Amino acid sequence: MKKISFDDLIADLSIIESEQDLNSIRGGDTIYINGGYIVNSGGNATFYSNNGTSFTLPGATVYSSQNWGDNHYQLSGGIYLDPNGGADVSTLIHEYGHYLQQQQMGTGSYIAAGLGSAYSVYTNPGEHASQPFEVQATNYGYQYIAQHYPGFVY
Numbered sequence: 046m047k048k049i050s051f052d053d054l055i056a057d058l059s060i061i062e063s064e065q066d067l068n069s070i071r072g073g074d075t076i077y078i079n080g081g082y083i084v085n086s087g088g089n090a091t092f093y094s095n096n097g098t099s100f101t102l103p104g105a106t107v108y109s110s111q112n113w114g115d116n117h118y119q120l121s122g123g124i125y126l127d128p129n130g131g132a133d134v135s136t137l138i139h140e141y142g143h144y145l146q147q148q149q150m151g152t153g154s155y156i157a158a159g160l161g162s163a164y165s166v167y168t169n170p171g172e173h174a175s176q177p178f179e180v181q182a183t184n185y186g187y188q189y190i191a192q193h194y195p196g197f198v199y
């Protein structure tokens with residue numbers, strides 16, 4: 046039986062993953078966004094604001110993704126934020142809303158709706174945030190916070 050070290054495995058994975066993502070997979074990384082930071086643990090992501098408040102997003106893992114310009118996105122619980130693209134707590138909550146949408150819609154419908162929404166970024170960037178799919182994501186995210194962390198200060 047061949048013994049493979051964790052670092053060797055990580056080295057192999059590095060072919061397909063960015064260094065930032067690998068740090069998240071290792072669990073040793075903290076994702077910094079405007080106003081605070083995020084720690085991934087046990088399949089949940091916890092946000093700690095600079096003013097000492099926090100909340101946990103069950104089922105989410107946050108990655109620092111600098112390969113996608115200023116586009117943030119969510120797929121199957123993976124939330125990809127670009128700290129250089131102005132990501133803040135509202136971005137995180139919005140992307141978590143996309144996770145809740147996927148849970149509700151199913152993955153196929155979610156991807157179809159998400160592609161349509163992403164397309165609008167390029168065809169009509171000024172109107173992107175007002176797309177029904179985007180408005181619903183924001184609502185779902187803030188509803189989760191209001192329900193589980195009433196009175197949370199951002």
Ligand SMILES: [Zn+2]
Pocket residue numbers: 139140143179182
């Ligand atoms: Zn969105």
